Amino acid sequence: MTYDVAAVRSHYPALAGGEAFFDGPGGTQVPRPVVQAVAGTLAGPVSNRGPLTRPQRAADQVVAGCRSALADLLGADPEGVVFGRSMTDLTYDVARVLARSWAPGDEVVVSRLDHDANVRPWVQAAEAAGATVRWADFDPETAELHPEHLHAVLTGRTRLVAVTAASNVLGTVPDVPSLAAAAHDAGALVYVDGVHHAAHALPDLAGSGADFYTCSPYKFGGPHCGVVAAAPSLLEELRPDKLLPSTDRVPERFELGTLPYELMAGTTAAIDFLASLDPTGAADRRARLAGAYAAVEAHEERLRTRIEEALADRDDAIVWSRAARRTSTLYFTLHGRAPADVHAALGERDVSISSGHCYAWEPCQRLGLGETGAIRVGLAPYTDDSDVDRLLEGLADLGRGSRRGAGA
Numbered sequence: 001m002t003y004d005v006a007a008v009r010s011h012y013p014a015l016a017g018g019e020a021f022f023d024g025p026g027g028t029q030v031p032r033p034v035v036q037a038v039a040g041t042l043a044g045p046v047s048n049r050g051p052l053t054r055p056q057r058a059a060d061q062v063v064a065g066c067r068s069a070l071a072d073l074l075g076a077d078p079e080g081v082v083f084g085r086s087m088t089d090l091t092y093d094v095a096r097v098l099a100r101s102w103a104p105g106d107e108v109v110v111s112r113l114d115h116d117a118n119v120r121p122w123v124q125a126a127e128a129a130g131a132t133v134r135w136a137d138f139d140p141e142t143a144e145l146h147p148e149h150l151h152a153v154l155t156g157r158t159r160l161v162a163v164t165a166a167s168n169v170l171g172t173v174p175d176v177p178s179l180a181a182a183a184h185d186a187g188a189l190v191y192v193d194g195v196h197h198a199a200h201a202l203p204d205l206a207g208s209g210a211d212f213y214t215c216s217p218y219k220f221g222g223p224h225c226g227v228v229a230a231a232p233s234l235l236e237e238l239r240p241d242k243l244l245p246s247t248d249r250v251p252e253r254f255e256l257g258t259l260p261y262e263l264m265a266g267t268t269a270a271i272d273f274l275a276s277l278d279p280t281g282a283a284d285r286r287a288r289l290a291g292a293y294a295a296v297e298a299h300e301e302r303l304r305t306r307i308e309e310a311l312a313d314r315d316d317a318i319v320w321s322r323a324a325r326r327t328s329t330l331y332f333t334l335h336g337r338a339p340a341d342v343h344a345a346l347g348e349r350d351v352s353i354s355s356g357h358c359y360a361w362e363p364c365q366r367l368g369l370g371e372t373g374a375i376r377v378g379l380a381p382y383t384d385d386s387d388v389d390r391l392l393e394g395l396a397d398l399g400r401g402s403r404r405g406a407g408a
């Protein structure tokens, strides 16, 4: 069955505005069921969680429903799903609690391919504990982070390896199972940033070998919040700061204050919406999600190829996204054009892209792109051929403008 992008698009209220959105890696547009779930939860009746009243039980159900949906999405145990304000926030929390057991002589590995949210919390926690930070490089020519890059910095003192499941600029999808196996052989825990990855490929906490896997629902049609999943037995071993009267149960031990029920309901709705894109009609939600991701991936890859071919035809474009396995996100520069100017010029035509370092601070330094970064174009389940036409026309007009300028 072919992917019916027109039907998919009909569920996104924001698309009625006429914008062509290529800024999904920064945050996607949201389908109507998510909007309704958020509003419906706020409309209530809903109270603080508890067993005594209907509104209390409603809140309980929202929380249980959200953990169950995220568990299906992440291949995790619902009791190991921690909900939070953002991936960045959660990563600082986990880094602080893990670092309590680090001492001078211990080592922490971060990668040059990662978004800063999976770098700085570890660097700062290591500094506070007196531990040493080691950097796993990637190959700027190929945009690949291979297991050899990790082997070069792993030692018997490595306590943690933080690595991305997909770069939010280059799209590179490293071989996380091999990286995790190497880290485990060295006795280290593995913290995987799945924020970009989960928007494009079905995550698999258990199968990937990750000890922690993070995602942010606003990257796949949900509300603005973050999640980290781990085995409940691992969470049991950790003792984060918490209030005295709040429960010590896992995963609640890590969730400070009252949970955002409306965002949790919106997250469940986002996952159910994704599952509804499954063309195979599978019986359980995880299988439907697998079918949906495969269908969306094929659709996005076809559109990505169109954009790549157009960029390959230009003599002024350098495409930095080159890894063999990568998402449908392209990061490129146009000779003589500041990324922010391209961003603004396309914005004039109601084509939304991203520009700059996109918080991929280390990758940009490694590629020699500095703080200026590059132009980022990302595809989402709602992107269609007419969006791509508009993007390519906008880029072509820039090209013509630059050649005219050069000749003048």
Ligand SMILES: Cc1ncc(COP(=O)(O)O)c(C=O)c1O
Residues within 6 Å of the ligand: 025, 026, 085, 086, 087, 088, 089, 115, 117, 118, 164, 166, 167, 168, 193, 194, 195, 196, 215, 216, 225, 226, 359
């Ligand atoms: C790959 C990646 N990791 C982490 C983050 C940070 O996520 P959050 O905004 O939930 O803190 C982002 C956000 O853009 C991202 O793209």
